[in-house]
Amino acid sequence: MSRICHIDLDDANLPPPTAEIEQERKVAIFDLLENNVFALPTRDGREVPGGPYRLALSIREKRLVFDVSTEDGDPAAQFHLSLGPFRQVVKDYFQICESYFVAVKTASPSQIETIDMARRGIHNEGARVLQERLDGKAGVDGDTARRLFTLICVLHWG
Numbered sequence: 402m403s404r405i406c407h408i409d410l411d412d413a414n415l416p417p418p419t420a421e422i423e424q425e426r427k428v429a430i431f432d433l434l435e436n437n438v439f440a441l442p443t444r445d446g447r448e449v450p451g452g453p454y455r456l457a458l459s460i461r462e463k464r465l466v467f468d469v470s471t472e473d474g475d476p477a478a479q480f481h482l483s484l485g486p487f488r489q490v491v492k493d494y495f496q497i498c499e500s501y502f503v504a505v506k507t508a509s510p511s512q513i514e515t516i517d518m519a520r521r522g523i524h525n526e527g528a529r530v531l532q533e534r535l536d537g538k539a540g541v542d543g544d545t546a547r548r549l550f551t552l553i554c555v556l557h558w559g
Contacts, residue, residue, distance in 0.1 A: 403440035403452045403540070406472055408433060410552060411459030421502050422555060429551035437548070440540040441469065441478050450477045458549075460484070460556050467539065480538045487534075490527045491557050494550075497523055524550065
């Protein structure tokens with residue numbers, strides 16, 4: 402049961418998202434809850450509660466906060482990640498998404514496909530960075546990392 406069963410995003414201090422950002426958020430959360438791998442390793446020689454887990458993501462004091470609790474709400478782990486390693490890839494992702502949203506309305510199918518391939522490449526890079534940053538804190542597979550990266554981008558919105 403090493404998975405996420407519920408996710409909360411602390412986006413209360415962000416401006417209202419665009420329709421595209423809101424759609425990305427909804428799809429990422431739906432896909433994440435449908436299929437994910439999220440495991441907490443033993444830390445400092447102490448066992449951690451087993452999953453499934455509730456995950457609250459937020460940005461506090463320029464740090465990405467993962468607040469993990471059991472399905473019943475008991476604290477399981479909390480860790481903070483520096484946003485520095487994510488800055489460039491998030492910026493690149495927003496830029497390519499903006500190009501993609503414009504292209505969908507005006508470009509040829511081959512142009513859209515080229516931009517979408519670039520978008521997927523940047524998304525994969527963000528997922529890779531996230532997996533590296535989570536090393537020793539939480540184990541996630543590639544698909545889970547991609548969906549969590551999307552949610553990190555949503556938290557950067559605004």
